[in-house]
Amino acid sequence: MKRPAFWDAPGVTWQSFLLSPASLIYGIGRLLHVSLLKAGRTSVPLICVGNVTAGGAGKTPVVLDLGARLLKAGRAVHFLSRGYGGRTFGPKLIAPDRHTAVEVGDEPLLLARTAPTWVAADRLSGARIAAREGAQVVIMDDGFQSPRLIKDLSFLIFDGDSGIGNGALLPAGPMREPLGIALRRAQAAVIIGDDRHNLARYIPKRITVFQADMVPIRPMSDTPARVVAFAGIGRPEKFFQTLAKAGYDLADTVAFPDHSLFADSELADLRARAKHHGAQLITTEKDFVRLTPMERKGIAVMRILLRWRDETALDQFLADQLNFGD
Numbered sequence: 001m002k003r004p005a006f007w008d009a010p011g012v013t014w015q016s017f018l019l020s021p022a023s024l025i026y027g028i029g030r031l032l033h034v035s036l037l038k039a040g041r042t043s044v045p046l047i048c049v050g051n052v053t054a055g056g057a058g059k060t061p062v063v064l065d066l067g068a069r070l071l072k073a074g075r076a077v078h079f080l081s082r083g084y085g086g087r088t089f090g091p092k093l094i095a096p097d098r099h100t101a102v103e104v105g106d107e108p109l110l111l112a113r114t115a116p117t118w119v120a121a122d123r124l125s126g127a128r129i130a131a132r133e134g135a136q137v138v139i140m141d142d143g144f145q146s147p148r149l150i151k152d153l154s155f156l157i158f159d160g161d162s163g164i165g166n167g168a169l170l171p172a173g174p175m176r177e178p179l180g181i182a183l184r185r186a187q188a189a190v191i192i193g194d195d196r197h198n199l200a201r202y203i204p205k206r207i208t209v210f211q212a213d214m215v216p217i218r219p220m221s222d223t224p225a226r227v228v229a230f231a232g233i234g235r236p237e238k239f240f241q242t243l244a245k246a247g248y249d250l251a252d253t254v255a256f257p258d259h260s261l262f263a264d265s266e267l268a269d270l271r272a273r274a275k276h277h278g279a280q281l282i283t284t285e286k287d288f289v290r291l292t293p294m295e296r297k298g299i300a301v302m303r304i305l306l307r308w309r310d311e312t313a314l315d316q317f318l319a320d321q322l323n324f325g326d
Helices: 014-036 059-072 106-111 123-132 179-183 236-245 264-277 285-289 311-321
Strands: 046-050 077-081 117-119 137-141 153-159 188-192 208-217 226-231 249-255 280-284 299-308
Touching: 046 059, 059 077, 059 106, 059 137, 059 153, 059 299, 059 311, 077 106, 077 123, 106 117, 106 285, 117 123, 123 137, 208 236, 208 311, 226 236, 226 264, 236 249, 236 299, 249 264, 264 280, 280 285, 285 299
Parallel strands: 046 137, 046 153, 077 117, 077 137, 153 188, 188 208, 226 249, 226 280, 280 299
Antiparallel strands: 208 299
């Protein structure tokens, strides 16, 4: 789904006004969903990395970074994902050399490169199996709105560029739930990029606020600067902007719906565009893992490094919250 422009428009637009009854129905449905499901707990700490808006905010890079930090600290980390875009209900342990994005989704394949990763439609069952299989900490990618699990530590991720849009609930706006209600359940907030919308003013003092930046890593020294970029992620325009800031000459850009599985005709069109412009095809890591080994030929991938503005504070926060201090 492409993010509607009116989600980010200031004030009330005619689109958000017309959709406000649907947002009311959505909000009531969420309240019923939360009230009817009984929450359960795992035997090991459960960290949730989520957000309050639809679309990409940078959750998966944060999950990977937190996992790497805890692994370095000597903890047995397992990741947990719903496997959005895949066909597997699980709980299933991902084998990155055997499973495909069609089966398990793209995010689990990225996560499984770092630590054991479980896909489970029932996240509580997935977390409990991970604990039985040796996890000392389970880190959940998304699932903040899931009432099935009691979270020990929740990070809310915000995109500093887009903020919370117009602040309206889906579908009139990008909000999965009202911000105030979400903040009651969070212990930390992460603002990716500069806080252009002064999000910090909404966040209570009891919540620890971190800032981080997505730093692009050029895929290879001999990659031509002239590229045709394509992406099927929550906010593909962010990827295109990142490439431009990294010094690439964007001959053409092509946006696909989030979690797209590319058809042969679409890939052929992309290759034709690159040939026409004398350019290199380039995409995101999430899109790259959805391609087969044959489809990946001739396509460069832009990798992203998450850089915290205060790493020391983050490490101390994790140690304090999870009682990992010596």
